[in-house]
Amino acid sequence: MNDAIGRGTPSPADDATDAAAAGFAVQNGHMRAIRAGVAGGPEVLEWVEVPDPLPGPGELLVRLHAAGVNFIDTYQRGGIYPMPFPHVPGSEGSGVVVSGTDGFSPGDRVAWAQAPGSYAELVVVPAARALRVPDTVELDTAAALPLQGLTAHYLLRSTFPVGEGTTMLITGGAGGVGHLAIQIAKALGATVLATVGTAAKTGPALEAGADHVLVLDRMSDVVADLPAAVRTLVPGGVDVSYDGVGRDTFDATLACIRPRGLQVLFGGASGQVPPFDLQRLNAAGSLFVTRPTLAHHLATREELDWRAGELFGMLDAGTLHVEIGLRAPLSAARAAHEALEARATTGKVILVA
Numbered sequence: 001m002n003d004a005i006g007r008g009t010p011s012p013a014d015d016a017t018d019a020a021a022a023g024f025a026v027q028n029g030h031m032r033a034i035r036a037g038v039a040g041g042p043e044v045l046e047w048v049e050v051p052d053p054l055p056g057p058g059e060l061l062v063r064l065h066a067a068g069v070n071f072i073d074t075y076q077r078g079g080i081y082p083m084p085f086p087h088v089p090g091s092e093g094s095g096v097v098v099s100g101t102d103g104f105s106p107g108d109r110v111a112w113a114q115a116p117g118s119y120a121e122l123v124v125v126p127a128a129r130a131l132r133v134p135d136t137v138e139l140d141t142a143a144a145l146p147l148q149g150l151t152a153h154y155l156l157r158s159t160f161p162v163g164e165g166t167t168m169l170i171t172g173g174a175g176g177v178g179h180l181a182i183q184i185a186k187a188l189g190a191t192v193l194a195t196v197g198t199a200a201k202t203g204p205a206l207e208a209g210a211d212h213v214l215v216l217d218r219m220s221d222v223v224a225d226l227p228a229a230v231r232t233l234v235p236g237g238v239d240v241s242y243d244g245v246g247r248d249t250f251d252a253t254l255a256c257i258r259p260r261g262l263q264v265l266f267g268g269a270s271g272q273v274p275p276f277d278l279q280r281l282n283a284a285g286s287l288f289v290t291r292p293t294l295a296h297h298l299a300t301r302e303e304l305d306w307r308a309g310e311l312f313g314m315l316d317a318g319t320l321h322v323e324i325g326l327r328a329p330l331s332a333a334r335a336a337h338e339a340l341e342a343r344a345t346t347g348k349v350i351l352v353a
């Protein structure tokens with residue numbers, strides 16, 4: 001059992017894999033899950049049979065409805081973020097409580113962003129991290145919203161106070177975080193410029209409400225062309241730039257910001273940004289730069305409830321729409337990772353149990 005993947009994370013059952021793969025009935029006390037045996041590409045993901053996880057004090061046992069797929073799952077699978085191997089990937093999902101505690105009862109519908117081992121039929125979810133799913137929200141949507149929604153929320157509400165009149169740029173405007181962030185930013189009154197990789201992704205970014213969509217593969221030199229395009233639309237540069245693509249766009253997005261504005265590097269889908277000379281911030285206009293992460297923005301139960309409450313409230317009000325671009329069986333996690341890493345997805349990817 002590995003501490004880093006949580007007390008309830010299943011350990012692999014070496015001898016049961018073939019039976020499950022062959023379609024035999026799974027014996028009592030065992031479930032099926034995705035396992036990353038070693039660090040590597042999507043091909044290391046296997047559909048295996050493992051012992052049911054056991055919840056400890058303060059933990060719920062939840063029957064998975066769907067797991068959310070996030071870019072961080074690919075970093076962890078690939079060994080870019082340190083992880084023990086083998087591990088069951090995933091940290092997000094929705095489902096129905098099997099055994100409850102701390103006010104949660106069997107049958108309750110819950111969702112979560114922070115439960116390691118979520119690519120599994122049964123998931124141990126810390127009660128302190130479980131979100132009650134409102135009756136009006138379907139479990140597919142509940143699986144798709146927490147991690148990327150809470151991320152979009154803290155980026156716009158805490159990292160920079162986006163509001164009426166804010167001008168902002170965001171990369172990956174058709175992706176999971178991007179699609180939600182554009183909608184929230186528009187509801188807050190911002191002018192939103194979004195980048196997408198290809199023209200085919202323009203539609204989802206516009207549907208989310210982006211005021212302008214900039215197509216990166218139409219530019220011969222992104223570092224020169226993106227700032228020129230942005231500064232034509234917003235003379236002087238944007239107040240804040242949110243860059244989740246990282247290595248391929250960082251220099252370009254940094255050059256789009258007005259003096260004393262903020263660069264928010266929130267991910268590295270194209271690779272990690274190499275070491276950075278702080279003197280560049282001086283020359284670029286006394287800029288600020290930050291590299292935030294979700295865990296530090298869900299510091300207390302109150303903070304989690306505040307952010308989740310605003311997101312569910314927006315869903316209810318119809319101001320937030322969760323776009324599920326790919327809904328696949330849990331056993332197809334490998335194909336889902338391949339699609340995400342090939343930039344072939346839009347919106348959210350979920351894996352249904």
Ligand SMILES: NC(=O)c1ccc[n+]([C@@H]2O[C@H](COP(=O)([O-])OP(=O)(O)OC[C@H]3O[C@@H](n4cnc5c(N)ncnc54)[C@H](OP(=O)(O)O)[C@@H]3O)[C@@H](O)[C@H]2O)c1
Binds near residue numbers: 177248266267342
């Ligand atoms: N810091 C945090 O707290 C936090 C939390 C959640 C997610 N994130 C980060 O947010 C970013 C978006 O995550 P997500 O889960 O919502 O994924 P996503 O946006 O659905 O997918 C990533 C997007 O990155 C773009 N991209 C550009 N170059 C790429 C490349 N070489 N390979 C793959 N994708 C590339 C693609 O959009 P285009 O083709 O349109 O360019 C792709 O759709 C990731 O960097 C992730 O790590 C950060």
